[in-house]
Amino acid sequence: MFLLILLAASGCVETPDSGNESSPVNESATYWPTEGWRTSTPEQQGMDSEKLAELLDYVEENDINIHSLLIIRNGYVVTDVYFYPFTNNSVHDVASVTKSFTGTLIGIAISEGYIAGVDQPVLELFPNRTVANVDANKKAMTLEDLLTMRSGLECVNEPYEVTTEQMEDSPDWIQFALDLPMAEEPGTRFVYCSSNSHLLSGIISETTGINELAYANKTLFKPLGISNIIWPSDPQVNNRGWGDLHLTPHDMAKLGYLYLNNGEWDGKQIVPAEWVSESTREQVSMEEDEGYGYQWWVPDDDLPERYDARGRGTQLITVVPEENLIVVTTGGGFNADETAPFLVAALKSDRPLPENPTAYGRLQEKINAAAEPPQPEPVKPLPEMAKKIEGKTYVLDSNPLDLQSLSLNFDEEKGEALFTVGVAENQTLEYLLGLDNVYRFSPGEYGLPVAGKGSWESDNVFVAYIDEVANINHYKVTATYQDDQVTILVQDPTWFGDVEFGGRLEGSSEQEAAARNNTSS
Secondary structure, three states, rough: OOOOOOOHHHHOOOOOOOOOOOOOOOOOOHHHHHHHOOEEOOOOHOOOOHHHHHHHHHHHHOOOOOEEEEEOOOEEEEHHHHHHHHOOOOOEEOOOHHHHHHHHHHHHHOOOOOOOOOEEEHHHHOOOOOOOOOHHHHHHHHHHHHHHOOOEEEOOOOOOOOOOOOOOOOOHHHHHHHHHHEEOOOOOOOOOHHHHHHHHHHHHHHOOOHHHHHHHHHHHHHHHHHOOOOOOOOOOEEEEOOOOOOOOOHHHHHHHHHHOOOOOOOEOOOOHHHHHHOOOOOEEOOOOOEEEOOOOOOOOOOOOOOOEEEOOOOOEEEHHHHHEEEEEEEEEEOOOHHHHHHHHHHHHHOOOOOOEEEHHHHHHHHHHHHHOOOOOOOOOOOOOHHHHHOOOOOOEEOOOOOEEEEEEEEEEEEEEEEEEEOOOOOEEEEEEOOOOOEEEEOHHHHHEEEEEEEEEOOOOEEEEEEOHHHOOOOEEEEEEEEEEEEEEEEEOOOOOOOOOOOEOOOHHHHHHHHHHHHHHH
C-alpha cells in the first residue's frame, strides 16, 4: 500500500518556532486548477527539496519502473516527474483507478435524481432485460452491494480476473454480468470483481440515457477542465466502468482535489459532500488493515485518515486530508512502499520552510534528467544466429497469449531490429527495437506509442523489451534459438507473470508434422 509510512508524517512533522509569523501552508489554495495546476517550491509548502531529490536518486539507482510522480500540497504542484519513455502531457491507462471515477458518477446521478439511492435493487435498474439465474439473493442485490464489492455474484479473481476476461469475451458484457449465478447472499462478503463496476457503468447508461463518458463529460470532466480522455467501451457502448480510462496525471489529481474539497469545485458542489464522506468511509473491513468504501480503498489502521484510488501497475491517487496532500503515480509495475520513506523525510512542516536554492536546483536537475533518453551505446556485431533467423517466420505452439508467430529483421546501419508478431485472427504487430539501448517508438493501442529495444544476450538468445508505457504493460520477451526451434519466455510483472512456450521454423519437418497432427486431431 502506497504511503503507508508517509502518513505517519503528521506525527513526526516539525513545528517551527512560535516566533515564525508565516501563514500555515495547510490553508486551501486561492485558485482552482480547472485550467491547470500552479507550481510552488517544496519549501513553500513545508517540504524538503533535498529529500525529494534523494527519492529520484533511489528510483534511478534501483531502476524502479515508475512512469510519473506528482506531489500536490495545498493545491500547488511541488514535484512533477515524468520518467523516460513516458512523457509529459500524455494520457496514461489508470486501470482500476477508473472504479473511483465510476463511483463518483453514481453519486452525481443519485444527486440529480436519476437513481433513487444506494438501496435500490440492481434488477430494478435494468427493467428491459431478462436475467438468468434469478433467485432471492439476486433480487435482493442492491446498488450499494455493487459499490462495496459485496454483490454476491459468482466471480473468480484469483490468480487473475477470470470472470472479467470471460465477460470481455461475451457479446453483451452487461448481460453477462447480470446473468452470473449468485455465490452467496449479497452484502455479506467482499470479493473484488470488475463485473460489479461494469454494471455500475450500465446503470449510468440505463438511467441517464447516455453512456458513462457522455455523462462524465457533462457533470464531472467539463467542470474540472478535463478534456484529454480515452475511455473504451463494450460492444453496446457502455464505457468500461472498471478500468482502461486514460487520463493525464494532472487530471487524475483533479479527482483527488475534488474529494479533498468535499466535492466542491470553484464554488459549485459537483459531488454531494455526503457522497464524498460515504465513499471514502470504511464500508467494508478486511484483513491486513484494509478497508473499502464506494469504489475507493480506505486503509484501516492507526495512521491518519486517507483514501486511495488504485489500479494495477501502481496507478494511484492517494488523498491525505490532514496533510492537504495528493500523491499521484503511474507506472509499469513497482512497489510504491519503496519510495515512502523519502516522502516521509520530505514532509517537514505545516508551515513554509526557508528556501533552499541549492537543493531545489538539484531536484529540478533530477526531474529534467528523468525525462531524457539514455546515451546510445555501441551496437554489438550480430552473431551468426542472427543471420540464420533473419526474415524467417517461426510458428508458435498454442499458448495463453494467443501469439501465432514471430520474426526478426535487423538493420545494422541504423542499429535497429523489426520484431513482428502474429496474433489471433491473422493480424500482425510490428515493433521497432533499438539495439543501442535507446527505445524506438511504434504506434500501439489507442494510437499511444510503444517503446522497444533489444539485444543479443548470447549467440543464440535474443531479448526484446516492449514497453507499452501509457498502456501499462511492459513485456520482456526472451527468444532462445536452437536448430529449427525457438523457446519463448514472455514476462510482464503487471499482468500475467511468466509464460513459456515453444515454436518451430515455418516449413520445417517438425512444424509440418505438428500441423498434420493438429489437422488430424
